[in-house]
Amino acid sequence: MSNMRVDLSLCLVLLGGAAGAFDLPENLPKNLPAPVTDADYLPVTRAEAELGQLLFFDPILSGNDNISCSTCHHPRLGTSDGLSLGMGEGGIGLGPDRVADPANVPEDRVPRNAPALYNLGAREFTHMFHDGRVERVDGTLRVPIEDGFFEQVSGILATQAAFPVLSPDEMGGNVSENPLSKAIRMGRFSGEGGAWDLIAAKVAGIPEYQAKFEAVYPEIAAGRPIHFADISNAIAGFMAFEYRSDDSAFDRYLRGEDMLSDTAMEGMALFYGEAGCATCHSGPFQTDHDFHAMGQPQFGPGKTLDFERGSRDEGRFRVTGRAEDLYAFRTPSLRNVTLTGPYGHAGAYSDLRSFLVAHLAPADNLLNYERFHATLPQLPVEDWEVMNSEADVAAILSAIEVSDRTLPEAQIDALMAFLAALEDDPKRLGIPERVPSGLSFEK
Incomplete structure (x- = not known):
């Protein structure tokens, strides 16, 4: 793969005949990222x-x-791991099938989504x-x-x-x-x-x-x-x-190798245009690597210090101490987002479409959050202290950076099709048959 970074229009001109294999839509978004190349990655042996x-x-x-x-x-x-909040020590099984070991019940959940x-x-x-x-x-x-x-x-x-x-x-x-x-x-x-x-x-x-x-x-x-x-x-x-992932349908489109479906094209136009997703989910991996308060529901043990009371997770604020960083969390990359649920820093939504709709109107969905959206194996712990507290919910609500809005179902369908076009689940070395310790592990 070439190490030269080129914009989409130049890529298609250079490809010549390949570009002529499909009809390019008019009015392509101006803020599409350049194709990913080897130069974007650190070398690995x-x-x-x-x-x-x-x-x-x-x-x-x-x-x-x-x-x-x-x-x-x-x-x-x-x-x-397919869970809203993970279960490491004291758990048995893999992913959503993981349950507490009756002989060694976990002391608490892992406080954030894996x-x-x-x-x-x-x-x-x-x-x-x-x-x-x-x-x-x-x-x-x-x-x-x-x-x-x-x-x-x-x-x-x-x-x-x-x-x-x-x-x-x-x-x-x-x-x-x-x-x-x-x-x-x-x-x-x-x-x-x-x-x-x-x-x-x-x-x-x-x-x-x-x-x-x-x-x-x-x-x-x-x-x-x-x-x-x-x-x-x-x-x-x-x-x-x-886990280098750079051969999705979207990547091939950017390289001029293939077209997206009509619905995915519509979703791409929305994503980089009217829907405003690329305001934060920008760049070749659909993230600005910044921190934003988007009003995600909070449950589980939170991230407080040992001497503090409560189960809050105040996000980036705990790193910087700046009030403007309260309840702000890193913008995740959207590569393979169709595979990586549940979604949000606490995994509040197990279904991607439900998360997308909630993400568009965070205030309304925080106030009306339904707890069935989470995937939480049963544990003898208190999960809902924050969501049961009017003061804590109000604090999360006051930090939200965007206004609520809705999109028609057809546009949600289109955005979902574009997110599916970001899927490229790489399998290079895979899962080993055994490990040198001889211990068993989940395959």
């Missing part, structure tokens, strides 16, 4: 990606050897997590904790990959039930007895992993021990390699 594939699916990274990265980011579920992983290896992705608490600003990496560990990672995606193992509800484990969960609660991450070092030692203790790390990283072959940063780097390499 296949050897590192293959090592990362094994680590991604291996439960050895969790405190109780029962949770892998793929538990909440499974390729069968659009690199998410985000999809598509195209996170692209250069423009500089903010990770719904609130952007891991970000690269002017070339400087910003993270919520201070640790020399972050000087060892390869980039922002590898930085993101280091955090789920530090969450007791995701991968760490319940209070005092394993060395990792104890280290996490003591705030010990690096160094002897630290969480990351404990995991690295477990991995290094498996001869097959030791050999594979030596084959990929020369300094380990020369005698340096395996660090958790190496594990994070390999997992990041796998995610960047495996």
Whole structure:
């Protein structure tokens, strides 16, 4: 694939005969992105990606050897988990079929919806997590904790990959039930007895992993021990390699290789025009990488500090402390959005069409939210504290940045057809048959 970035009109001129194979519509949107090229992505070696594939699916990274990265980011579920709020530690099964383990009931739900992983290896992705608490600003990496560990990672995606193992509800484990969960609660991450070092030692203790790390990283072959940063780097390499998504019908259209359906074309015109979706969902991956308050319903444990009361999730405000960032969350990419539900930072809508309609009129839909839209396996926890509080709902309502509106059903149909044209579910390395630890994992 060429590394030259060209606009759509030039692309079609250069293709000549290929462009003449279909009749181009008049009045194409002026703000269509350029076709995605190799230059949009950071380089990845296949050897590192293959090592990362094994680590991604291996439960050895969790405190109780029962949770892998793929538990909440499974390729069968659009690199998410099909749940509004995930269930890591204490869960049994995959996706919407996951239930609480009667012998080890989770302490709480994971507080936010598991985000999809598509195209996170692209250069423009500089903010990770719904609130952007891991970000690269002017070339400087910003993270919520201070640790020399972050000087060892390869980039922002590898930085993101280091955090789920530090969450007791995701991968760490319940209070005092394993060395990792104890280290996490003591705030010990690096160094002897630290969480990351404990995991690295477990991995290094498996001869097959030791050999594979030596084959990929020369300094380990020369005698340096395996660090958790190496594990994070390999997992990041796998995610960047495996989940690069740039061959959807929309991509082929931008490259002048094929036409979209009439309905998808209508939806594209709406998306980049009258409907205003591209105001935030701009660029080649349909995101401005910014943060917006869109009035999504909030449920589950929230993201408050240990000493605070309530179950609020105030989004970007918790990172910046700026009042204008209250209840603002990162604009997600829409690549493969048809596969990645439930939708919203708390997964408030399991159905994409329902989410789209609600997104157009956030105030009305917040006030009239129906709880059946969420996919929440039963747990003995209080999920609806915020939605039961008039004051909390009013606070979310007051932060909404846009006015409510509606579109005719035919236009919703067209937008849905365009969103379907963004689907390209890549399968390169796939799911391994086994992992070096010998532990079982969800396939």
